[in-house]
Amino acid sequence: MTANTVPPTEAVIIDEMGAEQAPRGVPALRYVGAKVAGACVSMVMVIILGFFAFKILPGDPVAVMARERQMSAAQMDQLREQLGLNKPLLEQFWDYLVNVFTLNLGESYVYKTSVASLIGQYFWNTILLTGTAAVLAIALGLWLGQKAGWRHGSTFDKITSGSSLVLWSVPTFWLGLILLMIFGGTLHWFPTGGMVSPDPPADAMGRVLDVASHMVLPVITMVAVVYAQYVMVMRASLMEEMSADYLTTARAKGLREDLVRRRHAVPNALLPTVTLVFMHLGGLIAGAVTVETVFSWPGLGKLTFEAISGPDLPLLQGTFVVFSAVIIVMNLFADLLYRQLDPRVRS
Amino acid sequence: MRIRPGARTTRAFSLAVAAAMMVALPAGVADAAPAPQVPTADATASPSPAKADAQTLRIATSGFVDSFNPFTSIYLLPTNAIRYMYEYLVQNSAVDGSPTAGLAAEWKAEDGGKKWVYTLHDGMKWSDGQPITSADVVYTYRQMMTVPALGTANGNLVSNFAAVDAPDDKTVVVTLKTPQAPNPGSEIPIVPKHVWEKVSDPATFANDSDVVGSGPFTLVSYKANQSIVLKANPNFWRGAPKIDRLQYIYYTNSDAQVQALRSGDVDLVTALSPTQFDALKGVDGITTHSGEGRRYTSLSLNPGFKTRDGKPFGTANPALADVAVRQAIRLGTDTDTLLKKVLDGKGVLATSFIPASFPKWHLADDDPAIVTFDPAAAKAKLDADGWKPGPDGIRVKDGKKLQLRMMVDADDLTEQSAAEYFAPWMKNIGIAIDVQSTDSDTISAKSTKGDYDIYFTGWSVNPDPDYQLGINTCMNLPTNTDGTGGTSQDGYCNPKFDALYNQQRSELDETKRQGIVRDMLRMNYADTAQVATWYANSLEAYRSDRFTGFTLQPEKTGIIANQAGYWGYLTVHAVGASDQAGSGANVGLIVVGGIVVVIVIGGVIFFLMRRRRMADVE
Numbered sequence: 016m017t018a019n020t021v022p023p024t025e026a027v028i029i030d031e032m033g034a035e036q037a038p039r040g041v042p043a044l045r046y047v048g049a050k051v052a053g054a055c056v057s058m059v060m061v062i063i064l065g066f067f068a069f070k071i072l073p074g075d076p077v078a079v080m081a082r083e084r085q086m087s088a089a090q091m092d093q094l095r096e097q098l099g100l101n102k103p104l105l106e107q108f109w110d111y112l113v114n115v116f117t118l119n120l121g122e123s124y125v126y127k128t129s130v131a132s133l134i135g136q137y138f139w140n141t142i143l144l145t146g147t148a149a150v151l152a153i154a155l156g157l158w159l160g161q162k163a164g165w166r167h168g169s170t171f172d173k174i175t176s177g178s179s180l181v182l183w184s185v186p187t188f189w190l191g192l193i194l195l196m197i198f199g200g201t202l203h204w205f206p207t208g209g210m211v212s213p214d215p216p217a218d219a220m221g222r223v224l225d226v227a228s229h230m231v232l233p234v235i236t237m238v239a240v241v242y243a244q245y246v247m248v249m250r251a252s253l254m255e256e257m258s259a260d261y262l263t264t265a266r267a268k269g270l271r272e273d274l275v276r277r278r279h280a281v282p283n284a285l286l287p288t289v290t291l292v293f294m295h296l297g298g299l300i301a302g303a304v305t306v307e308t309v310f311s312w313p314g315l316g317k318l319t320f321e322a323i324s325g326p327d328l329p330l331l332q333g334t335f336v337v338f339s340a341v342i343i344v345m346n347l348f349a350d351l352l353y354r355q356l357d358p359r360v361r362s
Numbered sequence: 363m364r365i366r367p368g369a370r371t372t373r374a375f376s377l378a379v380a381a382a383m384m385v386a387l388p389a390g391v392a393d394a395a396p397a398p399q400v401p402t403a404d405a406t407a408s409p410s411p412a413k414a415d416a417q418t419l420r421i422a423t424s425g426f427v428d429s430f431n432p433f434t435s436i437y438l439l440p441t442n443a444i445r446y447m448y449e450y451l452v453q454n455s456a457v458d459g460s461p462t463a464g465l466a467a468e469w470k471a472e473d474g475g476k477k478w479v480y481t482l483h484d485g486m487k488w489s490d491g492q493p494i495t496s497a498d499v500v501y502t503y504r505q506m507m508t509v510p511a512l513g514t515a516n517g518n519l520v521s522n523f524a525a526v527d528a529p530d531d532k533t534v535v536v537t538l539k540t541p542q543a544p545n546p547g548s549e550i551p552i553v554p555k556h557v558w559e560k561v562s563d564p565a566t567f568a569n570d571s572d573v574v575g576s577g578p579f580t581l582v583s584y585k586a587n588q589s590i591v592l593k594a595n596p597n598f599w600r601g602a603p604k605i606d607r608l609q610y611i612y613y614t615n616s617d618a619q620v621q622a623l624r625s626g627d628v629d630l631v632t633a634l635s636p637t638q639f640d641a642l643k644g645v646d647g648i649t650t651h652s653g654e655g656r657r658y659t660s661l662s663l664n665p666g667f668k669t670r671d672g673k674p675f676g677t678a679n680p681a682l683a684d685v686a687v688r689q690a691i692r693l694g695t696d697t698d699t700l701l702k703k704v705l706d707g708k709g710v711l712a713t714s715f716i717p718a719s720f721p722k723w724h725l726a727d728d729d730p731a732i733v734t735f736d737p738a739a740a741k742a743k744l745d746a747d748g749w750k751p752g753p754d755g756i757r758v759k760d761g762k763k764l765q766l767r768m769m770v771d772a773d774d775l776t777e778q779s780a781a782e783y784f785a786p787w788m789k790n791i792g793i794a795i796d797v798q799s800t801d802s803d804t805i806s807a808k809s810t811k812g813d814y815d816i817y818f819t820g821w822s823v824n825p826d827p828d829y830q831l832g833i834n835t836c837m838n839l840p841t842n843t844d845g846t847g848g849t850s851q852d853g854y855c856n857p858k859f860d861a862l863y864n865q866q867r868s869e870l871d872e873t874k875r876q877g878i879v880r881d882m883l884r885m886n887y888a889d890t891a892q893v894a895t896w897y898a899n900s901l902e903a904y905r906s907d908r909f910t911g912f913t914l915q916p917e918k919t920g921i922i923a924n925q926a927g928y929w930g931y932l933t934v935h936a937v938g939a940s941d942q943a944g945s946g947a948n949v950g951l952i953v954v955g956g957i958v959v960v961i962v963i964g965g966v967i968f969f970l971m972r973r974r975r976m977a978d979v980e
Binding site: 094203207308 | 426441513517586588609614618622804840848849957
């Protein structure tokens with residue numbers, strides 16, 4: 016039985032049979048074990064790299080901090096001592112490891128507070144922005160993709176694929192600035208940056224709308240540049256299903272074309288996009304750097320951007336480790352989930 | 363068709379939500395509407411009484427904030443905010459930055475500048491109404507002198523203090539270790555003793571809300587990466603400012619700041635690029651302002667770094683140790699063209715490392731020591747020094763080519779473009795320049811280690827030139843061969859310069875001191891450890907349809923923001939009561955509301971239609 020000819024109902028049956036047939040148990044464990052071990056190795060590499068990659072960066076953080084100040088050598092030594100920069104490298108590495116494993120992540124040079132608490136504070140702002148953008152991009156991309164794939168070659172397909180690819184190729188920074196200039200600076204429709212007005216409305220509804228109005232431009236920017244990948248994957252995967260026998264069966268049952276697509280073709284075509292969605296979810300937080308920088312959104316991306324300009328080494332290391340961890344975990348999920356969803360991976 | 367049990371409930375819920383949104387939206391928009399109109403006296407219905415008729419000057423910023431603790435904060439933005447929050451004993455005047463009354467109404471130097479006696483104004487009060495007395499000054503100074511952690515920000519300013527005493531409530535006596543001419547009461551924010559002595563650990567105190575201060579504004583609240591709010595201090599001894607609040611609003615990106623000014627989300631933007639500045643010229647309601655800054659830019663020529671005890675370090679080309687080569691580089695550099703072409707004329711031609719905005723100390727353009735661009739003289743100087751042109755036109759001496767490395771910041775268009783002018787000029791006089799484009803962190807690291815021949819550098823200079831002169835003395839050279847343990851501007855060391863430095867430091871007659879300082883600048887000019895290129899203007903723009911009356915420092919030609927003082931925002935006041943912009947966010951809210959309504963209604967319709975069609979078919 017080839018993959019293309021498995022109708023969804025049969026796939027479910029195979030799945031259930033597999034569960035009863037036990038021999039899958041050991042390979043499944045091995046599979047999960049291998050994936051988890053791989054993720055752990057990646058994580059260890061990330062943690063080690065997180066320290067040394069930023070340590071070999073040129074420049075003395077204290078010299079950069081003191082750049083515009085009239086400070087004496089004694090004051091600079093005092094700062095070095097406060098930041099722990101006068102310790103031997105191995106000792107600094109040990110401190111770093113302790114900080115990582117106690118989930119404290121060290122103290123930010125600039126904010127004078129623990130990096131973990133900073134990331135905790137800014138995390139939800141980023142999730143609000145990128146989560147909204149991701150949901151919209153996925154919904155829009157998949158919907159357009161399956162429409163376009165079903166009628167591939169049509170004008171609708173050409174327009175959809177063309178426009179999404181053009182937006183995909185546009186630099187995020189540029190698109191954001193153009194939107195900012197037109198809808199913020201010139202038309203005054205939306206705020207030019209930030210997440211809330213400097214003097215936010217007192218009532219809850221006003222606050223929600225205030226945040227929403229700040230979200231419009233960054234969300235549009237993020238959606239515009241990423242939805243193309245869903246369009247393309249969905250379109251391609253639906254086209255693969257189109258010649259499948261089970262669709263002929265469905266049509267023979269007298270189903271409307273619309274329902275054949277929605278009930279039978281799309282669920283099967285959705286599989287490859289699951290991995291994509293999860294991989295995208297992992298990259299969500301890290302991907303916000305550009306958009307948050309353009310729109311001054313107080314999230315992790317902006318925090319990272321400022322950590323680089325600082326240079327605020329503990330903060331930079333912290334965001335690096337956290338971003339990488341999220342991506343590794345999400346990829347692991349994608350692997351595990353894909354196996355669960357698609358019987359072909361298990362065989 | 364099989365209808366899911368919850369379908370009817372879902373549909374009812376969708377309709378209910380849609381209806382609720384329709385009802386709630388206009389109310390929400392109406393409530394939110396007055397928010398952006400704060401900067402005027404317009405007292406329309408506002409949800410928050412605190413800002414009903416507040417006049418708030420909004421300033422765009424992207425600055426770092428470590429804390430608002432005057433003992434430890436070192437970043438520019440909080441340091442500026444601290445200038446507004448805490449008065450010094452002696453302030454820098456708006457006219458030319460020279461010492462003027464702060465908390466002290468008058469002062470006199472005794473014992474040849476070893477003892478300074480300050481008399482405070484009568485009846486001054488902290489923003490919480492408590493009296494300001496000499497005890498506050500003594501408390502502040504003594505904390506800095508005795509607790510090392512409290513000297514992080516300004517410890518160098520009290521390093522010459524031997525004792526601080528208060529014979530009575532109005533008098534402060536500062537006894538120094540060695541006599542000094544720069545006023546010891548400058549640049550140190552005085553904190554209220556009654557507040558700070560209750561703080562358990564002053565070194566880690568963030569001081570970021572409801573601050574008790576003595577300056578024109580005091581900090582109300584700080585939201586990291588969002589906003590900083592300061593309110594006018596009615597008890598300020600010079601009288602309360604004419605606006606009610608200062609609000610710093612965070613914009614990560616300078617182009618976004620420009621858009622925020624255009625849309626009216628902010629009233630003042632600073633540190634504009636020449637392109638942004640020109641784009642804002644002539645925009646309705648906006649005034650651009652190009653003010654003389656307190657920063658110099660120069661080409662640092664590495665004369666060969668040495669530690670304080672004479673150990674050489676760094677990688678300078680030995681040719682640069684020869685003063686004739688350095689002087690030839692100056693003669694071959696057309697700073698006039700650099701200013702006009704690279705900086706588009708938005709600055710002042712530099713003579714030394716003391717900017718023209720400090721006329722008391724600055725070396726004038728027509729000073730006899732100043733030489734003009736003269737490639738022929740440069741060639742003659744190199745010829746006389748034994749550097750003979752080789753076959754490719756590059757000069758050679760003792761078999762070594764006159765070839766110099768030049769570091770430029772890859773992110774800095776000004777440096778890139780200046781290098782494009784500079785390299786051909788040098789080639790013309792027979793010096794090969796190898797331009798190396800790199801990042802600012804590398805430049806900072808390499809320059810500290812003396813690992814360069816030529817690079818662009820600059821400093822923001824304080825009204826008193828003592829510090830800047832000091833980092834040009836042999837006494838301030840690094841103590842270690844990795845360049846740490848001292849700050850040297852250009853690796854310059856000349857014992858004669860040091861002797862003059864010590865002389866000016868204790869010369870209490872200001873005219874005489876000016877003479878000595880100018881002699882030092884001439885000496886440094888002739889020794890040519892640097893070629894000062896320009897004093898870039900600070901490019902600012904503000905909503906002149908809302909605010910007017912900024913005081914500049916220095917007067918007439920100076921700057922609004924980033925002054926060495928609090929003058930800029932002290933006299934600014936609102937224009938009329940009309941609000942030209944500010945409706946922007948309302949439209950945004952209405953549009954967002956509209957989108958939400960359309961989506962909800964559309965969703966409900968889609969849902970209903972789909973149900974019906976499905977029922978038809980299956």
